[in-house]
Amino acid sequence: MSSLPQLFNRTRGTILCQLVLNGFAQAVAIGGIGLALKSQFDAMQAAANSNLTILVSPAIIMAGLAMMIAILKWRERIDMERLGQDYVFETRMRIFSHINGMSAHGIEELRKGVVMLRFVNDLTALRQWISMGIASGIVALTILIGALIFLTVINPMIGAAALAVMSVGAVAILLLGKRVDHTIREARRRRGNIAGNIAEKLGNMVMIQAFGQRRTERKKLRRQSKSLQKAMINRASATGLVRALSYLVASMTLVAAMGVGAYAIHNGVATTGEIVAAFGIVSLAAPALNGFGRLFEYWKNADVAREKIGSIFHKGPALAASTSRKALGRIRGELRFDNVSSGSVIKNFSACAAPGAVIAIKGRSGIGKTTLLRLAQRLIDPDKGTIYLDGRDILSVRTGELRRVISLASSLMPLMRGTIWSNIAYGCAKASHNDIQDAARIAGIMINNPHAALHADRAVHEQGTNLSAGERARVVLARALVSKPKILLLDEPEQNLDELGMAALRRTISTFSGTVVMVTHDPGFLAMADDIWALGAGYQPALSLIHNRSGQHLTGFDQRNVN
Numbered sequence: 001m002s003s004l005p006q007l008f009n010r011t012r013g014t015i016l017c018q019l020v021l022n023g024f025a026q027a028v029a030i031g032g033i034g035l036a037l038k039s040q041f042d043a044m045q046a047a048a049n050s051n052l053t054i055l056v057s058p059a060i061i062m063a064g065l066a067m068m069i070a071i072l073k074w075r076e077r078i079d080m081e082r083l084g085q086d087y088v089f090e091t092r093m094r095i096f097s098h099i100n101g102m103s104a105h106g107i108e109e110l111r112k113g114v115v116m117l118r119f120v121n122d123l124t125a126l127r128q129w130i131s132m133g134i135a136s137g138i139v140a141l142t143i144l145i146g147a148l149i150f151l152t153v154i155n156p157m158i159g160a161a162a163l164a165v166m167s168v169g170a171v172a173i174l175l176l177g178k179r180v181d182h183t184i185r186e187a188r189r190r191r192g193n194i195a196g197n198i199a200e201k202l203g204n205m206v207m208i209q210a211f212g213q214r215r216t217e218r219k220k221l222r223r224q225s226k227s228l229q230k231a232m233i234n235r236a237s238a239t240g241l242v243r244a245l246s247y248l249v250a251s252m253t254l255v256a257a258m259g260v261g262a263y264a265i266h267n268g269v270a271t272t273g274e275i276v277a278a279f280g281i282v283s284l285a286a287p288a289l290n291g292f293g294r295l296f297e298y299w300k301n302a303d304v305a306r307e308k309i310g311s312i313f314h315k316g317p318a319l320a321a322s323t324s325r326k327a328l329g330r331i332r333g334e335l336r337f338d339n340v341s342s343g344s345v346i347k348n349f350s351a352c353a354a355p356g357a358v359i360a361i362k363g364r365s366g367i368g369k370t371t372l373l374r375l376a377q378r379l380i381d382p383d384k385g386t387i388y389l390d391g392r393d394i395l396s397v398r399t400g401e402l403r404r405v406i407s408l409a410s411s412l413m414p415l416m417r418g419t420i421w422s423n424i425a426y427g428c429a430k431a432s433h434n435d436i437q438d439a440a441r442i443a444g445i446m447i448n449n450p451h452a453a454l455h456a457d458r459a460v461h462e463q464g465t466n467l468s469a470g471e472r473a474r475v476v477l478a479r480a481l482v483s484k485p486k487i488l489l490l491d492e493p494e495q496n497l498d499e500l501g502m503a504a505l506r507r508t509i510s511t512f513s514g515t516v517v518m519v520t521h522d523p524g525f526l527a528m529a530d531d532i533w534a535l536g537a538g539y540q541p542a543l544s545l546i547h548n549r550s551g552q553h554l555t556g557f558d559q560r561n562v563n
Helices: 010-046 052-100 104-109 112-154 156-175 177-203 205-210 214-266 272-312 369-376 399-405 420-425 433-442 469-481 499-511 523-528
Strands: 335-342 346-353 358-362 384-389 406-410 487-491 515-519 531-534 546-548
Touching: 010 052, 010 112, 010 272, 052 112, 052 272, 112 156, 112 272, 156 177, 156 214, 156 272, 177 205, 177 214, 177 272, 205 214, 214 272, 335 369, 346 369, 346 384, 358 369, 358 523, 369 406, 369 487, 369 515, 399 406, 406 469, 420 433, 420 469, 433 469, 433 499, 469 487, 469 499, 487 499, 499 523
Parallel strands: 358 515, 358 531, 406 487, 487 515
Antiparallel strands: 335 346, 335 384, 531 546
């Protein structure tokens, strides 16, 4: 099963080494500025009549080192972002690949709003932790260690004082961790609740209006928003306290350095140059210390994000990889179910659709009609039993190849944002220009007529909401035909079709050169079938029964189209 990627691979390890070297170079530059300050002020103190060279040379050196630090900071920010983006890129692709490999049942269990949070907010939290947390923390720590070393070299008393203050501050920040963790988790929980609610309600706003529930939903959203507001304020209070403490530690480090320095000068164990140098080093290193205030916040945010993203990888079931790489070859179009069971609706189902036959599936709602079609296309795998395509177990066929041979037209598979042309072409990545035109023509779409309702360049909104139900149904049919399948699965295709669409569908079924398996209750389409599979017939709703057009009830493979 997929999981979150390792924090460091070869690429990210290289970037990390570059950041460590960057931090070391900044520490050296800061120390160099401190030493230049010490040299300048000690020289000025030693010589009453200081010449211009004594004053100008250290200043030039310090200006050059300051420019060096600026360039290093610029490069540091680029590498920090590269590190975070590389990790998020790999994580995003793993999440998508895992969801893409899940069965239809597993995908349906995922809540759209929650998944979007994983793809947006949680990945942002991970990126911030790696870029602004780990990467920035490593550079900051390198700078602070270097600064402490230089402070100790310049004056051991000042170095010891700075180290003591920083150590006490670090302990205090860690003690605040539990409170920060609680407020971040609570804020994330509240935000997840409101995101899921809004995603659901925006997709069903017409229903809310139709049943007069606007006031009820507004009250619910108001209540959730108030809870989220309170949680976010509590989070800001906790994280703000950590940042304030970091700022306090930086300030107190400077105060301690100056206080110890003044004491050292008073007792003749330090020079003015050493104090000025210490002041300069602490001032330049202070921003690195302040950065640790946000480091803790990023850490806790990422900790929660890892848990939430990790939960997706435990969702399933996933479709098993094909057991063979052998190509299908020439397909006749025989589809056979052998003692297949799936969930609680399909139990020990056996049936066979002969090459070129038209099979109709009927039965009450929820009895497993759509499940049979999904099993045939490997959108779900059976709990037991085997499905054969021309005598070959479909589990041994690569899913991409299988789904070009067995195509599905269903209203449960909405259109994508784009154009009429792109939506039809979506049915097969290898479809040619002529394939798309042929599929459109068969579905009754005048795709090359710019004045037609469904012309090639007509825009399609998400899920085809700007098209009528009948127009969507015809585009869905054309999308299923574009791969020139040998087996065409139709899931209640008559739903929402207008007269033109119904005529196109009848023409498609009657002229289709391969095998047709359709779920339908329409008497006209049932009359077109060579055999009818009636699920849950009689008084045995859990038993899958089959009868042919003469009405004789049969089970297993005792159909007239099976030898």
